Amino acid sequence: xxxxxxxxxxxxxxxxxxxxxxxxxxxxxxxxxxxxxxxxxxxxxxxxxxxxxxxxxxxxxxxxxxxxxxxxxxxxxxxxxxxxxxxxxxxxxxxxxxxxxxxxxxxxxxxxxxxxxxxxxxxxxxxxxxxxxxxxxxxxxxxxxxxxxxxxxxxxxxxxxxxxxxxxxxxxxxxxxxxxxxxxxxxxxxxxxxxxxxxxxxxxxxxxxxxxxxxxxxxxxxxxxxxxxxxxxxxxxxxxxxxxxxxxxxxxxxxxxxxxxxxxxxxxxxxxxxxxxxxxxxxxxxxxxxxxxxxxxxxxxxxxxxxxxxxxxxxxxxxxxxxxxxxxxxxxxxxxxxxxxxxxxxxxxxxxxxxxxxxxxxxxxxxxx
Ligand code: CA
Numbered sequence: 001x002x003x004x005x006x007x008x009x010x011x012x013x014x015x016x017x018x019x020x021x022x023x024x025x026x027x028x029x030x031x032x033x034x035x036x037x038x039x040x041x042x043x044x045x046x047x048x049x050x051x052x053x054x055x056x057x058x059x060x061x062x063x064x065x066x067x068x069x070x071x072x073x074x075x076x077x078x079x080x081x082x083x084x085x086x087x088x089x090x091x092x093x094x095x096x097x098x099x100x101x102x103x104x105x106x107x108x109x110x111x112x113x114x115x116x117x118x119x120x121x122x123x124x125x126x127x128x129x130x131x132x133x134x135x136x137x138x139x140x141x142x143x144x145x146x147x148x149x150x151x152x153x154x155x156x157x158x159x160x161x162x163x164x165x166x167x168x169x170x171x172x173x174x175x176x177x178x179x180x181x182x183x184x185x186x187x188x189x190x191x192x193x194x195x196x197x198x199x200x201x202x203x204x205x206x207x208x209x210x211x212x213x214x215x216x217x218x219x220x221x222x223x224x225x226x227x228x229x230x231x232x233x234x235x236x237x238x239x240x241x242x243x244x245x246x247x248x249x250x251x252x253x254x255x256x257x258x259x260x261x262x263x264x265x266x267x268x269x270x271x272x273x274x275x276x277x278x279x280x281x282x283x284x285x286x287x288x289x290x291x292x293x294x295x296x297x298x299x300x301x302x303x304x305x306x307x308x309x310x311x312x313x314x315x316x317x318x319x320x321x322x323x324x325x326x327x328x329x330x331x332x333x334x335x336x337x338x339x340x341x342x343x344x345x346x347x348x349x350x351x352x353x354x355x356x357x358x359x360x361x362x363x364x365x366x367x368x369x
Contacts, residue, residue, distance in 0.1 A: 042076040042271070044263075047096065049089035049106035051209045052082025055233050056293065057226070060160060060255065060286040061105040067278035076271055078103065089207035096258045097153045103275075104258035108146075108157065109190035110205075116331060117338045119190050120345055121146045121157065123253040125324040127345070130162025130252025130287070132352045137254065140348040145341045156264055158276060160255040161283025164290050166247030167231060168312055169224030170215065170240035175312065178319050187211060187223040192249035194327045195320060208234065215239050224249065228297035229290060237305045245309050248320055255283065 046065060050058035065078035083089040086101055093111045096104040108118040121142065128136060136142045137159045146157045169188070173180065181199035188196055193203035204220060208230075214220040216239045223240075224247065225231050237243070257279045264272060301307040312320075332342035 040075070040268075042267070044076065044078045044103060045086060045101040046078050046080045046103040046105060047086045047092045047101035048080060048082055048104070049092050049110060049207060050083055052080070052085065054082070054208070055229055056163075056286050056289045057208075057230060057255070058082065059289070060282045061103075061257075063285055064105075064160075064257070064278045064282035067281055068274055071274045071278060072271060076274065083207055083209050089209070090205070093153070093155070093258065096260050097155055099154075099260050099263060102260045102263050104256075105160070106256055106258070107189070107253055108256045109253075112190060112193075113205075115149065115153070116334055117149055117341055118146075119331065120338075120341045121149075121159075121254065121256070122190060123250050124328055124345070125190075125192050125195060125249045125251075126321045127251060127328075128349050128352065130164050130254060132349070132356070133252055133254045134159060134162060135352065136345065136348040141344050142341075142348070145337075145344060149337055149341070150258075151261070154261045156259040156261045158257040158259065158279045159283065160257045160279050161285070161287040162255070162290075163226050163230075163250070163253045164287070164294070165227075165252055166224065166250040167227050167309070168244035168247050168249075169222055170231070170236045171222040171242040171244065172215075172240055173221075174242055174310075175244060175316070177313070177316055185219070185221045187214065187220055187225075188249060190249070191324070191327055191331065194330075195249070195323050198323050198327070212236065212239065226253075227290060227294040228301055229293035232297040232301055237301055237307050241307075243301070243307050243309045244312055246312070248312065248317055248324075255286065 046061050048058060048061050052058060053062060061080050065080050068076050068078055081087075081101070087095040089106070090110055092101070092104040092106050093114065095101050107122045109122040111118045121137065123130075123133065137146065143157075143159065150157050169186070175181070178199050181196060181201040184196070184201040185204060186196060186201055187204045187206045189205065193205065196203040204214075206214060206220075208225055211220070211223050211225060212234050215223055215236065223236070225234060225236065227247075231237070231243075259275065264275070267275075298309070302309070328342070332338050
C-alpha cells in the first residue's frame with residue numbers, strides 16, 4: 001500500500017470514528033463523500049403561522065434563519081414565509097409534513113384537529129408555566145414523547161422558547177362569572193376551546209392575523225392573543241375595552257419548530273446540529289424579548305391608551321380550573337399515547353411544584369413581605 005493510500009485510509013477511519021462519536025446515523029462511506037458534502041449548498045423554506053416579521057413570535061424564525069446562515073458559513077440559506085405567503089398559518093403542519101416547506105414555526109396546539117395529543121407540548125390550562133414546561137420537555141422525557149408522536153407525520157419537533165404567562169384576553173363586556181361566557185364567540189386555542197364550550201361559549205380557532213378585523217366586525221366577541229407586547233402590535237386596545245388577566249389558559253406556551261424528518265435526516269450531521277442549536281438560541285432570544293417588551297407594552301397600554309387590566313374573579317378561576325382538569329383527563333383517555341404523555345407531564349409537574357414551593361414561589365412571597 002502506498003503512503004498516499006495509507007494516509008487516505010487513516011483519514012477515512014478518523015472521519016468515520018468522529019462521525020460515530022457524534023452519533024451520526026449515516027456516516028459517509030469515504031473521504032471523497034465528506035469533501036463533496038462540505039461543498040453542498042442548501043436553500044430551504046420556512047413557513048410560519050405568524051404575520052411576516054411579527055414582534056417576538058415572527059422574529060424568532062427570522063433570527064433562526066440568520067443564525068443558520070452565519071453558523072453554516074453560508075452553506076444553508078433559509079427563506080422565511082409569513083402566514084399566507086406560502087401556505088395559510090393552520091396548514092403549516094401539513095406543508096412541512098409533505099415537504100412543501102422543509103421547516104415550520106408555530107405552536108403544537110394549532111394541530112389539535114389532526115393530533116390532539118400535541119396540545120400537551122404547548123401548554124395546559126392551569127398547568128406548568130413556560131419555564132417548567134421547557135424543563136419537562138428537555139430534561140423530563142417530554143421531547144422523546146413529542147418526537148415519537150410526530151414520526152407518523154414525517155416530522156421532527158424542536159421546542160423554541162416560551163411566551164411566558166399570557167394575558168386572559170380582550171372582551172367587549174365585563175366578565176364576572178362563568179355565565180358571562182354563554183354565547184360568547186371567542187378566539188382561543190388548545191384545550192381552552194373545550195372549556196369554553198362547556199361554559200356555553202363558541203370557541204374559534206383563528207390565526208393572529210385575522211383577529212383585529214374579526215373583533216371589529218363582531219365575528220368575535222372576545223379574543224386572547226399573547227401578552228401586552230403582541231396584543232399592542234395588533235392594536236386590540238382600539239376595539240376592546242376589557243383586558244383581563246391572568247392567562248389561566250396559557251401559563252407559558254412553548255413554541256415549536258417543525259422539520260421535515262426525511263429531509264432533516266438527509267443533511268450532514270453538522271448542519272443538523274446547526275439547525276437544532278439555532279432553534280434553541282432563537283427560542284431563548286424570543287423568551288427574553290417577551291419578558292422585556294411585555295413590561296414596556298403593559299405600561300404603554302395603561303398610560304397612553306387608557307387600558308386598565310382587570311383580574312378574573314377568584315371564584316371564576318376556581319370553576320375554570322375544575323372544568324380544565326376534567327377536560328385534561330378526557331384528553332388523557334383519548335389514546336395510549338395521550339395517556340403516556342399525560343402521565344409523564346403529571347409526574348414532572350408534581351415534582352417541580354414541590355421544588356417551586358421552596359424556590360420561586362417562596363422567593364416571590366419573601367420579596368413582597
Ligand atoms: Ca394565546
